[in-house]
Amino acid sequence: KKEETKAAPKPPSKSHLKPPRQAPSAWQLFFADELNKAKAAAAAEAGSTPGGTPIHPKLNVAQIAKDAGVAYASLSEDRKAYYARKVEEGKVQYQKDLAAWQATLTPEDIKTENAFRAQQRKDGKSRKGNLKDPNAPKKPLSAYFLFLKGIRENDDLRKSVWADEAETTRQSVLAAERWRGLSDDEKRPYLQQAEKDKQEYEALRKIYEDDAAA
Structure with missing residues (x-):
């Protein structure tokens, strides 16, 4: 009787890893500031219920984004420099968070995630490359x-x-x-x-x- 060959395990249908979020762009930081200002202004105008509970009015986020886009296009050089610094600070922090997160991954975590990513690329759903295991030996130079x-x-x-x-x-x-x-x-x-x-x-x-x- 011929020995039956085991079928290769199916790649997971979704990723179970939760990497740190990438640093926001200058526009994302600016829009977040504008959105927070709009929320604060709307809350101050709405006040609270007779019982003292703050009223949270619904915001027109699309309009806020449109207005923010106009304001962002005319930012002063000082404000541009401010957000540029914030972006760089965010990138530095992201790299630290990413390194700390990667250090927690086991070889099995990486193997499973890479199988998922390979299937996603094959299906045309993603272009993400594979994770690199920091503990894996590095390929030699030619x-x-x-x-x-x-x-x-x-x-x-x-x-x-x-x-x-x-x-x-x-x-x-x-x-x-x-x-x-x-x-x-x-x-x-x-x-x-x-x-x-x-x-x-x-x-x-x-x-x-x-x-x-x-």
């Missing part, structure tokens, strides 16, 4: 990228290849030209290091995957 890394870390080599070139795209072109011009002997150290790093990565990856499957 021989060429080891060479590129060496350029950045060695002042003499950097001057020899790039001279005073500061434009990133042009630097890439110059580095590629230099790499193609290297002899086999000159490339050998990079190729050997790349192969060594690859073997170490494969060994670490197997340990990582075995631990995740345990």
Whole structure:
């Protein structure tokens, strides 16, 4: 009797993870301020019931958004700078929150979430990429990228290849030209290091995957 093959588990139909919310944009911050002002003004005008309970009038959010859009377009430079600072502060805080959240994820959490995201991409419902496990071994650099890394870390080599070139795209072109011009002997150290790093990565990856499957 042939051994029956187990069907692959179906990906989850929804995500069970709750990552931190991304930092709001300048417009979102401004609109939130305008909405809060409108709420406060409406509440002050509505007053309260005879029993003292505040009355919460219904707001015309669409009109508030329209008026806010006009006001946002004519913000002073000082106010623009204020919201720009708030945006940057929000981004910094988001990165901290994201790192803290990612540190709580288990390999199984990441595996399940990535299966969900892959299915969402396949169905055309999302373009989100997979989560990266911070504990997973990092893929090694190729021989060429080891060479590129060496350029950045060695002042003499950097001057020899790039001279005073500061434009990133042009630097890439110059580095590629230099790499193609290297002899086999000159490339050998990079190729050997790349192969060594690859073997170490494969060994670490197997340990990582075995631990995740345990």
